[in-house]
């Protein structure tokens with residue numbers, strides 16, 4: 171009887187403690203900032219303004235006691251202001267940058283089950299455009315810096331917060347603008363950004379990714395011109411046929427498998443959580459100094475993501491040609507989209523395309539100049555901090571370094587010599603990715619875990 175009573179009161183106390191923990195003032199504040207940011211439309215449309223969101227954050231930072239002189243609101247266009255704030259440390263070490271973007275991909279009311287710009291908590295989820303990409307992270311940074319200030323935390327390095335515009339598109343990429351126009355304000359020893367984070371499946375926490383590299387985006391335009399003529403008098407030399415046959419050869423092109431420190435570690439560690447033993451063995455086989463070709467081929471066939479991690483890829487994405495049903499085509503064009511491994515040159519990929527197309531009538535040109543991306547080396551302090559915090563907060567979860575097959579704003583900072591890592595303690599379900607899509611959401615529990623993870627990470631790395 172007595173033991174039962176103790177057990178019951180323990181349950182009662184822990185439930186009360188949990189309820190209290192949920193409503194801790196710093197958590198409430200994080201939720202308020204998150205809600206405020208989600209409800210400000212920051213799309214690259216006439217209805218959107220990143221400036222409004224930046225101003226809302228600036229107001230919060232000012233009322234938390236950060237000096238006006240340490241808060242900058244600026245940008246190249248009136249609705250595309252970025253926010254930069256400096257949390258002053260002792261100066262013993264060089265600064266650390268906390269980077270998140272404020273803009274979001276457009277969302278239409280009719281595509282969603284509810285208004286995407288109304289923050290909504292329902293059955294354990296936070297819903298709204300930007301809840302996952304990237305306003306969870308932005309609000310966590312802001313809330314944690316306010317919490318640290320309240321606690322009187324004095325870091326050994328300045329903490330620089332940069333909340334930026336046009337990561338998702340638009341003409342005024344804030345990260346690029348800051349690093350080129352105001353380098354002194356964002357210069358740092360290293361940076362923490364989106365692009366990494368925790369993966370779970372059906373509620374089970376699996377891996378925590380650190381993004382340390384990303385592939386380079388490059389479009390190529392293929393073009394064949396011809397003098398044309400009447401289609402009743404065809405000749406063998408046809409612009410559409412030249413292009414089509416070149417593209418058929420291109421469809422068979424496979425770039426060589428090439429792993430880096432980051433991607434081989436990714437496969438090696440992913441093998442430890444892979445449930446299929448044959449796949450796990452293949453992952454170990456490609457992680458070796460000389461990757462096993464047969465294992466690489468099997469992994470490539472199994473998952474496009476693994477294929478893209480191991481090699482440069484190029485794929486035809488658009489096609490055009492001809493001008494009338496009864497005329498020989500004077501022009502045939504295609505767009506080929508390449509995702510180039512960091513370290514490989516755009517010129518070498520272009521040459522490979524030319525060789526593969528194997529037809530001098532097909533010209534190959536760059537659509538836009540690439541933003542080559544240098545991989546960051548895996549800094550021991552960042553890796554160790556993420557590993558020990560992951561162990562502490564999410565026992566059993568494996569930390570894996572990754573190279574994004576897409577691109578984030580991290581590339582502008584990496585290219586400027588500031589190693590940038592995608593680190594995020596907010597876990598998401600790998601089978602339920604809604605960023606850029608409809609009914610975007612983040613788990614309530616996962617949001618607050620991410621808040622705590624970032625808090626501890628900043629404390630650890632700023633010392």
Ligand SMILES: [Zn+2]
Pocket residue numbers: 271303304337364
């Ligand atoms: Zn994003």
